[in-house]
Amino acid sequence: MSAVATTATSLSILVPAALLPGEGEDLSFNAFDTTAPAAGQLFKVFQHFAAPRAGEFLLDNGDVQFNGELHEESSLQLIQVSSDEESGEPHINVRPAMSHFDWAGVMQEVSDALLDEHFLGTPEELARVFTEAVREMAGIAALGFAGEAVPLLTLRQHPETQGVGVSFLGIWLADSRTMAEMRSSLPGQSWHDGAAAGQNHYILLDAAEVEGRGLKEALLSAAMLALVFGGASAKADDGVSVGRPTGGKFTSFFQRDTRAGDKLEVKTQKLVQDAPRYYRDVLDREHSDLRIVVNIGAQRAFLVKDGQIAFETPISTGRGPRMTPRGTFKITEKIRKGKISTIYKCPLPGWMRVGEMPIGMHEGELPGYPASHGCIRMPLESAHFIFDRAPVGTTVQIVDSWSPPVAGSTAPLVATAN
Incomplete structure (x- = not known):
């Protein structure tokens, strides 16, 4: 050129x-x-x-x-x-x-x-x-x-x-x-x-x-x-x-932490995004639909029960030519610890594979913007929190934008994937 x-x-x-x-x-x-x-x-x-x-x-x-x-x-x-x-x-x-x-x-x-x-x-x-x-x-x-x-x-x-x-x-x-x-x-x-x-x-x-x-x-x-x-x-x-x-x-780009809910304490890294939060009343309820929504635009992921937010966490998704793919997938594999990247030789604790792709949710550094090679990084505490509550087969929606419902209210999942 x-x-x-x-x-x-x-x-x-x-x-x-x-x-x-x-x-x-x-x-x-x-x-x-x-x-x-x-x-x-x-x-x-x-x-x-x-x-x-x-x-x-x-x-x-x-x-x-x-x-x-x-x-x-x-x-x-x-x-x-x-x-x-x-x-x-x-x-x-x-x-x-x-x-x-x-x-x-x-x-x-x-x-x-x-x-x-x-x-x-x-x-x-x-x-x-x-x-x-x-x-x-x-x-x-x-x-x-x-x-x-x-x-x-x-x-x-x-x-x-x-x-x-x-x-x-x-x-x-x-x-x-x-x-x-x-x-x-x-x-x-x-x-x-x-x-x-x-x-x-x-x-x-x-x-x-x-x-x-x-x-x-x-x-x-x-x-x-x-x-x-x-x-x-x-x-x-x-x-x-x-x-x-x-x-x-x-x-x-560096949001102040003003959300409702209880903070999930993160000791493994210093965050520049809002802390992870969980909502006890939603977590304790029975549910018929459990899914994870990954909002690329907001760099945040949500654990959703019957249209209500049970947990949310800051994330870092793929950047440049290694953008995180959009779409609806399932968790197909879970490995709590011991998973190692064969290319980058780095540990991937809390690994949850998305679909059949070499992409998953796992612990990783969060600089406050998309920075991964395609995976969905989150704090170690968040990865383990979701790992313990989302079994294999859980739906994962990866979208460009999503307007989450107010905590404690019920709202349909309306997401936009370009």
């Missing part, structure tokens, strides 16, 4: 496919100076259509929340933004090349930092850690493409929480010529100076420049190259809203 690096009048960008405008969509670029097709103008064209559609990460109080669907941000499409040689009008050309951005890897880096005793816990420190991870994963996503991988981000401060809002617009595959052109046009010494100069916020730093800067100025450089735009308006030129609404519901 290869791509032509950018020239002075063309930008090659790996952009989340969800941010691309529809084929029949009318975009007006009247606000741009089409007589000067410089890289800065082309970036404005790109930001004009991409930024209003981008989901936003809210970094605040040692937490990372997102107001979109993360899987939609993972598939990257190669495009070229250029200007027509005759008319000067901006032009977007979709190229036949794609890549994948590893958001699970980003969240792993962030969760590791949160557990570090030296982590400051400020929005600025969290933003630095987050963008360092974005930069690292951008380099991996751009492997095989020509040009320097420069993450394209928007940044704004949330007045209500004082947290930092960051949106990922894609990865610029920059060549040295266009890089030099952009650097010569940047307005100031920090990401605040762009606004003072009447421009978007830009920062394009390298390690040498960062050495002499404080944390605030180096916030989004992460001692590596990054290009940052100020938070863009979510309205097109005609005032009609475009893409995702601002201020939408944010979903945390």
